[in-house]
Amino acid sequence: LSCTFPIFFLQLFLEKYGYFSEPGAGTHSPAEFTEALRDFQRVTHLPPSGVLDAPTLHQMALPRCGTDDGDSRAAGAGRGSPARRRRRTAQHGRSCPVAGGRWPKRHLTYRVVNWPPYLPQHEVRLAVRAAFELWSNVSSLLFWEAGDGPADIRLTFFHGDHNDGLNNAFDGPGGALAHAFFPRRGEAHFDSAERWSLHSGKGRNLFIVVAHEVGHTLGLQHSPVKSALMSPYYKKLSKDFVLSWDDILAVQNLYGKPSKGSAIQLPGKVFTHFQDWNTDLYSRDRQQRSLSNYYCHSFFDAITADGDHNLYIFKGSHYWVVSASGNASDPRPLQPRWPGLPAGVDACAWSQLTGKFYFFKGGRCWRYAGSKLEAGFPRKCSALGLPRHPDTALYFQQLRRLVLFKGAKYFVVGEEPLGVEPYYPRSLRDWAGLPPGTAGALTHRDASVYFFRDEQYWKFDQAKLRVVATGKWATQLAWMGCWDANSEQVLF
Incomplete structure (x- = not known):
């Protein structure tokens, strides 16, 4: 049985995802099994041994899209081309693509037929709208939500077998x-x-x-490019998610480039949460006003304050400056101010000791004096003993040091030379009442340290060494610059 089950599982899996030229139980030779397995291993970037080893079984068990892998095993060549798409056959209850697998028009309607009862309807609609805009932003396509009645594209949630053929019956979680x-x-x-x-x-x-x-409903097949959205396996959404070059080329090959302007990488690059969206965020009469303090309607990547108590709030490839009086600037691009700084930083801190800005992203650290990146930077965090992907960075006046927070630990960091002080990291319990995973922190002119995560803030008293207050920063901290947060009906 231990030998038979993997072979049976292997045949079902490889048939379901299109790795045999002809489906059918008992019709595949050992050579066909080996070649199909090699194809799967190539698509998933495993050594193409043709052997059902532990890494291959593990890969097969990962959550993924149920659409078959089609021509992705052909190394992605011509994935968006009509000639290649016409060779797809109607297998497993799927319709054969018509007109080369593309829509004959550029304006398409969609409808969300139903949704999970535990998710608010308006938040689901916003997430779906953003998903469609991800594609319309880089192509000539335009999408419009149809409230009811017919629509070109319909999104529906089903349990188990839902009359799409047995190979398409859903299989429960995972x-x-x-x-x-x-x-x-x-x-x-x-x-x-x-x-x-x-x-x-x-x-x-x-x-x-x-x-x-x-992407599939538009005619895109699975991509062999691991970083692509159209890669068959589920990937978590990161703060700096964007469509890959392969995704963009594939959709533009079918529908052309945007008719006006250049391709833009929004909203996938910006929105990782939808429960905080205003339902009218995209309405034309309020869009410009929303942009001026857009960070108030969504979560930011990092925050810090300088010696004049100006706040610097970072999100994606832009930042805002909020003056001490609480007036927010328009969004500004990162590059002119900090040349070479990547979008979507993990953490930022301004040092009161040196007047320099420190930025952290992934496994690297940047240090700027004014707008000049200092020699030797960016540097690898591991070489300095610093954590990768820190949650929060802060200059802590009592220690005259930088402090980096990562999960349930914190690191005290000296600046000259840059490196972790002895006996660190230590437990976050030293910061009584502070939760793990904060997104940023700053020392306010009232001498308290404010920590932020999602829509919440925590006020830390430096004398008592504990959190003394918490609340919603957009509506309760006027100095954050969100003057219209209440009138805009932010979904906090």
């Missing part, structure tokens, strides 16, 4: 999360048994899965 049909049968189906979420760190992120399945 495994196949969703599947979709190619043009012109514009349908995407999602497994109701999954725990769907609109957050970046909990459950299956609905935005990222919808965006992937929408």
